[in-house]
Amino acid sequence: MTVQELPGAGASHRSTPPPAWRPRTDAAPLLPDAEPYRVLGTEAADRLDPALMRRCYAELVRGRRYNAQATALTKQGRLAVYPSTVGQEACEIAAAMVLEEQDWLFPSYRDTLAAVARGLDPVQALTLLRGDWHTGYDPREHRIAPLSTPLATQLPHAVGLAHAARLRGDDVVALAMVGDGGTSEGDFHEALNFAAVWQAPVVFLVQNNGFAISVPLAKQTAAPTLAHKGVGYGMPGRLVDGNDVAAMHEVLSEAVRRARSGGGPTLIEAVTYRMEAHTNADDATRYRGDAEVEAWKAHDPIDLLERELTARGILDEAGIKAARDEAEAMAASLRDGMNADPVVDPMDLFAHVYAEQTDRLREQAAMLRAELEAEDQA
Amino acid sequence: MTTVAAKSAKTGAKPATMAQALTRAMRDAMAEDPTVHVMGEDVGTLGGVFRITDGLAKEFGEDRCTDTPLAEAGILGTAVGMAMYGLRPVVEMQFDAFAYPAFEQLISHVAKMRNRTRGAMPLPITIRVPYGGGIGGVEHHCDSSEAYYVATPGLTVVTPATVEDAYGLLRASIASDDPVVFLEPKRLYWSKADWSPEAPAAVPGIGKALVRRTGTSATLITYGPSLPVCLEAAEAAREEGWDLEVVDLRSLVPFDEETVVQSVRRTGRAVVVHEAGGFGGPGAEIAARVTERCFHHLEAPVLRVTGFDIPYPPPMLEKYHLPGVERILDAVARLQWEN
Numbered sequence: 078m079t080v081q082e083l084p085g086a087g088a089s090h091r092s093t094p095p096p097a098w099r100p101r102t103d104a105a106p107l108l109p110d111a112e113p114y115r116v117l118g119t120e121a122a123d124r125l126d127p128a129l130m131r132r133c134y135a136e137l138v139r140g141r142r143y144n145a146q147a148t149a150l151t152k153q154g155r156l157a158v159y160p161s162t163v164g165q166e167a168c169e170i171a172a173a174m175v176l177e178e179q180d181w182l183f184p185s186y187r188d189t190l191a192a193v194a195r196g197l198d199p200v201q202a203l204t205l206l207r208g209d210w211h212t213g214y215d216p217r218e219h220r221i222a223p224l225s226t227p228l229a230t231q232l233p234h235a236v237g238l239a240h241a242a243r244l245r246g247d248d249v250v251a252l253a254m255v256g257d258g259g260t261s262e263g264d265f266h267e268a269l270n271f272a273a274v275w276q277a278p279v280v281f282l283v284q285n286n287g288f289a290i291s292v293p294l295a296k297q298t299a300a301p302t303l304a305h306k307g308v309g310y311g312m313p314g315r316l317v318d319g320n321d322v323a324a325m326h327e328v329l330s331e332a333v334r335r336a337r338s339g340g341g342p343t344l345i346e347a348v349t350y351r352m353e354a355h356t357n358a359d360d361a362t363r364y365r366g367d368a369e370v371e372a373w374k375a376h377d378p379i380d381l382l383e384r385e386l387t388a389r390g391i392l393d394e395a396g397i398k399a400a401r402d403e404a405e406a407m408a409a410s411l412r413d414g415m416n417a418d419p420v421v422d423p424m425d426l427f428a429h430v431y432a433e434q435t436d437r438l439r440e441q442a443a444m445l446r447a448e449l450e451a452e453d454q455a
Numbered sequence: 456m457t458t459v460a461a462k463s464a465k466t467g468a469k470p471a472t473m474a475q476a477l478t479r480a481m482r483d484a485m486a487e488d489p490t491v492h493v494m495g496e497d498v499g500t501l502g503g504v505f506r507i508t509d510g511l512a513k514e515f516g517e518d519r520c521t522d523t524p525l526a527e528a529g530i531l532g533t534a535v536g537m538a539m540y541g542l543r544p545v546v547e548m549q550f551d552a553f554a555y556p557a558f559e560q561l562i563s564h565v566a567k568m569r570n571r572t573r574g575a576m577p578l579p580i581t582i583r584v585p586y587g588g589g590i591g592g593v594e595h596h597c598d599s600s601e602a603y604y605v606a607t608p609g610l611t612v613v614t615p616a617t618v619e620d621a622y623g624l625l626r627a628s629i630a631s632d633d634p635v636v637f638l639e640p641k642r643l644y645w646s647k648a649d650w651s652p653e654a655p656a657a658v659p660g661i662g663k664a665l666v667r668r669t670g671t672s673a674t675l676i677t678y679g680p681s682l683p684v685c686l687e688a689a690e691a692a693r694e695e696g697w698d699l700e701v702v703d704l705r706s707l708v709p710f711d712e713e714t715v716v717q718s719v720r721r722t723g724r725a726v727v728v729h730e731a732g733g734f735g736g737p738g739a740e741i742a743a744r745v746t747e748r749c750f751h752h753l754e755a756p757v758l759r760v761t762g763f764d765i766p767y768p769p770p771m772l773e774k775y776h777l778p779g780v781e782r783i784l785d786a787v788a789r790l791q792w793e794n
Binding site: 210217235240244249270271429432437 | 524537540560564568572
């Protein structure tokens with residue numbers, strides 16, 4: 078029933094509501110599917126591109142090995158901390174794979190794997206977590222924004238960058254990554270709203286991994302799904318199985334295509350699971366049981382793809398071995414890179430605060446230099 | 456007076472307001488540099504609630520002077536992304552207290568990006584904030600929020616007190632490769648001076664304080680909205696036999712310690728004056744530095760005349776809160792004149 082059809086609405090004592098009362102867009106096409114979109118294990122898998130899927134498989138195996146190596150490095154004291162993406166590799170690698178050279182990735186602190194999958198040197202990607210500096214790479218060189226620790230704050234950056242590129246007539250899409258907890262932040266709301274109002278070429282990828290450290294999604298939101306949140310901003314929300322790399326690649330590619338062709342932003346909720354604790358410093362047994370974790374093991378992103386591809390003859394033993402060998406080589410190189418002690422220069426503390434150092438900082442730098450010289454002489 | 460009139464005739468200077476000088480600064484920057492973009496709430500069609508962006512959308516189009524959604528974190532957050540892509544955003548925060556939602560973006564990203572990326576990605580963003588009281592504004596419209604900004608490394612914090620500085624310092628802020636918080640004393644928006652946009656006077660850039668009035672008895676150290684109050688106090692002090700020097704800081708970060716120290720070493724007495732609260736306000740740091748650097752030249756402790764340490768009062772009470780001529784003269788009187 079529209080407003081005009083309401084009983085009594087046409088009565089002469091009451092004027093017709095102004096046009097602003099009517100919806101600006103049709104909400105129905107913006108709504109997500111009832112179930113997360115899947116490809117693997119469904120009829121849609123008949124259309125899989127074998128070459129692309131073999132690449133996805135190699136990337137997934139590499140990603141899993143990267144996670145294992147990074148966690149091992151925390152145990153050896155080579156990394157201060159590592160937030161694992163074991164179980165979430167399909168989201169991480171698909172996000173990197175769908176972007177073109179000129180596009181930008183806006184990762185959160187958990188998304189070093191996406192940055193590595195985009196081509197960033199793993200040692201540079203882990204600089205923040207090793208602790209020798211904050212951002213270990215030039216964001217403009219790789220078109221990867223600094224890993225953002227304050228949740229969702231990188232989302233408006235993605236919107237602004239994509240908007241700027243469009244104003245300049247450049248073909249650039251920004252893909253911004255955030256977790257389920259991050260969707261509660263004000264910056265999530267503001268970024269989505271700006272993106273939709275400006276029709277900025279942005280893709281928002283929410284990895285719903287079930288937990289914000291210890292807090293489950295039920296305590297985070299009462300929305301039907303996180304993908305539904307897109308409707309409120311006037312952008313489509315897509316719900317995807319985040320452990321199904323074929324589905325992730327397809328949905329992300331569509332959203333990137335849509336953004337690139339001037340169709341505006343898309344919100345994607347990838348339903349996945351954080352198989353490990355929040356970081357190596359967290360104890361997940363305090364807030365979730367083994368049964369839940371075990372249930373998700375049956376839905377492992379690598380196993381799902383491996384089963385599908387071997388059953389279809391797209392992947393064989395030799396292919397599996399090649400992927401694993403490649404992953405081992407990456408891990409060995411990461412180990413070597415991280416085993417070299419980073420060289421830190423205390424005077425760097427003052428080097429990049431302002432373009433031109435202030436008197437105040439010059440004075441403090443001189444004090445530190447004198448302390449260091451005294452230490453050397455002692 | 457004769458000299459000023461003669462100079463005006465020569466340069467075509469005529470009375471202009473600080474508001475007009477600010478508008479002109481953005482207009483000239485936008486005309487010279489296509490990467491300069493103005494954005495904020497009501498800055499387009501309306502020209503801003505104080506009309507500081509008047510005419511910019513008309514002249515440069517709405518893509519260059521943009522009415523954004525009403526969300527300060529979103530405004531500054533998207534400006535960060537625009538600067539990452541090579542633009543030079545000039546952001547308007549509608550009022551001092553409305554800038555607070557953007558603080559996380561300001562502190563965690565704007566101020567730190569150069570440092571986080573080892574200098575690879577500085578953010579040339581100018582954040583214009585109308586600040587201070589004295590306009591009869593209701594609550595949340597009159598804060599002096601400078602202490603929050605000066606306590607954040609990576610930010611440059613500038614505040615003009617004269618018409619020509621409004622133009623010169625805003626141009627310098629927009630040209631800066633570092634983020635600048637540009638605090639506009641809103642009660643001086645309609646202050647006037649002879650000024651010509653065609654031949655703007657060359658004023659010193661960011662980081663240089665100016666002695667606005669020379670004197671020998673004591674130094675008043677101030678900035679922004681309190682400068683005219685201090686100059687008035689200095690005139691009134693002549694009746695008491697005091698010849699006061701007045702230093703206008705112009706930029707709080709970087710702080711021009713040398714100009715301040717030279718003045719106080721000359722006069723031997725100092726009072727810091729600002730609207731912001733005293734505890735943890737800029738005056739606390741300035742008084743400490745003056746004491747450290749001028750100890751053997753001082754005839755009396757460095758005093759401060761500041762706003763009270765209270766939430767900004769309602770309009771009918773603000774006159775009791777704001778540092779005025781009498782309170783400044785009372786402080787000067789306490790500078791231990793008789794041994």
